[in-house]
Amino acid sequence: MNTRQTLTRADWIDMAFDLLARQGAKAVRVDLLCKALGVTKGSFYWHFDDLAALKAAMIAQWRRAAARDLIETATGTRLSPRELIFSLFKDVQQRHANGGSIAETALRQWSSADPVVQKLVHDADNERLAFLTTQIRAAGITGGAARSRAAFLYAALIGMEQLAGEPALTPADMKGVIDAILRGDEIASG
Amino acid sequence: MNTRQTLTRADWIDMAFDLLARQGAKAVRVDLLCKALGVTKGSFYWHFDDLAALKAAMIAQWRRAAARDLIETATGTRLSPRELIFSLFKDVQQRHANGGSIAETALRQWSSADPVVQKLVHDADNERLAFLTTQIRAAGITGGAARSRAAFLYAALIGMEQLAGEPALTPADMKGVIDAILRGDEIASG
């Protein structure tokens, strides 16, 4: 896979995500990483101060990737704000169905245990929430209602990422609920 | 606190939740539990097969408590289904604001790592989802729309439990969004 002779930090991070996805958070271990990469532990400690430093690097990478996804979805397509929001939900379900981002749950767990990680994840949350709020304003919802609808939608997104098992919502159903949330405004605002 | 001479399983479980809430998941350790309870490790292994057994017992207890809360809220009060759903959301925010149930996040993390835990948590999720669906039907939403609204609301509940930092939603805002979700029906059903 990687024919380079000496490893880079990126190699360690990639392999760590691989282990996280395949074997869960407790498989992110120095010895298992070394075995997977065919080196001894001392090598790891040349690239990283400790295991916590590797985890921090993983989170930084996740944050960059998440931000990139958002911006690509927003700018790369010609979707209306409403359609864009719907597509965000569909993406989450798709990834979830493919057993994709188990890493999300693990990251949120780190977040509650480690204050440094918590700040990083919290910042990322606020960034996405602000983006959602902008989209909802663009969909025609005004005033404080935009932020509350955004907060609710964002909580639902996070919750869907966390819930185990088969998705309880078909795409059509999801569209219906989202429309209801984006429509309720004209009545409730003021 | 506990003046009994010999410890019970319940004593260990209670102290474990205490450590989980105060110091995070990684503080749920045999040696720290022993220090907190003033005994040596051998005592722990008389009450439990291993650390995993203690964690399983914690989850079983959490599940029973969550079910009890639901039923109490539903039967003990004279709330309409709509008000009941709103009160569930308010409870989650309240607990969250008090730094209450950090355990929720930790439990969901265990859930993604340990298949046994995963099944237990998944069962609990389905139980609560079924309850929510019933309430939404009682609120006048018919057919498949009831289940999809329930799934969305439940995801939002879970998401709010996970999100770090200050709540982005005031109670009044939350009521507005929930009303929108429960109102959209008459238009979208069929």
Next chain:
DNA sequence: ACCTGAACACCGTTCAAGT
């Protein structure tokens, strides 16, 4: 610059022995 290999520290687990 990047890695080996051996040592040490920490914490989960076992078990014979005590009361």
Next chain:
DNA sequence: ACCTGAACACCGTTCAAGT
């Protein structure tokens, strides 16, 4: 029945030495 105390195993971390 419930717990002590000592031992062992596992994995994170360090570090002098190699190329």
